[in-house]
Amino acid sequence: MKILFAASEIYPLIKTGGLADVAGALPVALRKKGHDVKLIMPAYQGILEKVAPIQKSINLGNPFGVGDLLLLETHIPENDTPIWLLQCQALYEREDGPYVDKNGIDFPDNHLRFAALSWATATLALHGELMDWQADVLHLNDWQTGFAAAYLESWKTAHIPIVTTVHNLRYNGSFDMDQFADTLLSPELLSMHGMEFYGRFSGLKAGLVYADAITTVSPTYAQEILTPEYGDGLDGTLRAMTEKLSGILNGVDYEQWSPEIDSLIPHKYNLETLSQKCENKLALLQENGLSEDLSKPVFGVVSRLTEQKGLDLVLNVMPALLEKGARLVVLGSGDKDLESGYLTLQKSYPDQVSVRIGYFEDYSHRLQAGIDALLIPSRFEPCGLTQLYALKYGTLPVVRQTGGLADTVFEEGKKPNGYVFKEADTADLSAAMERCMDDFYDGTRWQERQMNAMQYDHSWEAVTDQWINLYQSLLNK
Template structure:
């Protein structure tokens, strides 16, 4: 099958979250199965330096009045995946991040920036002759590409099946109605059953209502978003289309995330050489100037610092946990209040707490290999990738039972691989962390859990068949 995969970020070119990991790995896994997959993504500043020389370019014109849209054909050197980069200096060449400025504020023209990406994806899907390649499937990801489904609907195009994947429903890409006139879309789409969203218009809702299939990144999250608690105002829409909604768990690229071959960690190890994990633990503690006692547990966090992730709960319980001799190593950024609170915790416990604000890929690997337990107390979690990485490194996740965390981490039974709590409150989290500490000191039980964790297979190869079946059902219903 020929699959056009549209995304606003792709690892290793640019990454702000799990979407980039998925967009960087799922096309590679599908290509290994013999499918012809091509990516489309904006040519943000600095991206051209990370790809192979441009093989071909075409000018798509100036549909939004902000400058010509150029489509550049190249490939990603690390995995040879073909990619089309959409170049428009006025839209994408900025010193800041892909979505927000240096103050964390959304760019005012995000509706046009991602309308252009969506328009280009829809144009390619409809007019394959432009690049001598006609897609069988258009696969959209999150609100930034959801408008593509609306363009195809608006053009009354000859039908090409559209799949929309929701990585996080909370980010719905909604904008003021007074911005709609610049979108080059038919106002006929602005209905309750179209892309209108509580008096605004939404890229994600467009991607949902005009898609042939909608997927989420875990089976449990696919059920949760049908409820008002998790539906973020879209639960009614999703309930009306639940026959075309399916949850497919994200996978992991074990070429990148496996302690036996990871070139970014201090010392390689595997399930049969688990004791070598201690070498990584000691190196991580030394790197951060923390107490080097290997007989006490080290908790870790690799996360966006947001209320969604439940990291305010960690702040409430951490002083009592630290008093038991544990340590905490955090890597993340986000909410300025949470950033400052964690920096204050580090100041108060300088030999037990290390905080790095930002995201550093190399360091995240060393952190996963060096900590004992990973904290993910999320209020909701569509899939979560960090717990999947942690499992392979023999790092036991401590998670709230929600979304993809509920699908992948289990405290009870023969295949127990972590620690789970139910309620999003400090008491439940503290009880789970205390169970973690207790188990850590029961060396045999801890090691059994580690071996269980490392034996799970959450590789992309294991889930690619589900994607193939979904695509085929849309092409040959």
């Protein structure tokens, strides 16, 4: 099959979250199975320096009045995946991130920036002859590409099947109605059964309503978003479309995330050499100037610092555990109050707490290899990738039972691999962390869970067939 895969971020070119990891890995896994996958993404500032020389370019004109849209054909050197980069200096070449400015504020023209990406994606899906390649299936990801489904709907012509994947329903890409005309979309789409969203218009809702199939990144999350608690205003829309909704767990690229071959960690290890994990723990403690007592547990956080991730709960329970000798290593950024809270905790326990604000890929690998347990007390979690990375490194996750966390981390049963709590409150989290510490000091129970964790197979190869079956079912229709 020929699959056009559209995303607003793709690792290793640019990454702000799990979407980039998925967009960087799933197409590679599909190509290994013999399918012809090509990517499309904006040419943000600095991106052209990270790809192979441009092989071909085509000018799509200036439909939005902000400058010509150039489609540049190249490939990603790391994995040889073909990609089209949409170049428009006025829209994409900015010094800040792909979505927000240096103050964390959304760019005011995001509706136009991603309408242009979606328009180019839809044009390419409909008119493959422009680049001598006609896709069989169009795979959209999150709100930034959801407008593409609306363009194809408004152009009222037969087109290829569309799959929309929801990586996080909360980010619905909704905008004021007075910005709608900028998108060049037909006002006919602005109904409650179309892309209208509580008096605004939504790129994600467009992607849902006009898709032939909707997927989320875990089976449990696919069920949760049908409820008002998790549906973020779209649960009614989704309940009306359950026949085209399914959940497929994200996979892990074990060429990037495996302690056996990870060149970013000080000491490689596997199931047979698990004792080497202690060497990574010591190195992490030394790097951060923390107490080097290996007999006490080290908890870790690698996350956006937001209320969604439940990291306010960690701030509440951590002091009591620090008094018992635990350590905490944090990597992340986000809510300024949470950032301040963690930095204050570090000042209060300088020998036990290390906090780095930001995201550093190399350091995240050393952290995963060096900590004993990873904290993910999310109020909701569509899939989660950090717990999947942690499992491979023999780092036991402490998670709330929600979304993809519920599908991948188990405290009970034949092969327990972590610690699970139900309610998003300090009491339940604290109890789970206490159970974790008890097992750590037991040793035998701890190592059994580590062995179980490292043996779980969450590779992309293990889930790719589910995607192939989905695409094929759409083509069969």
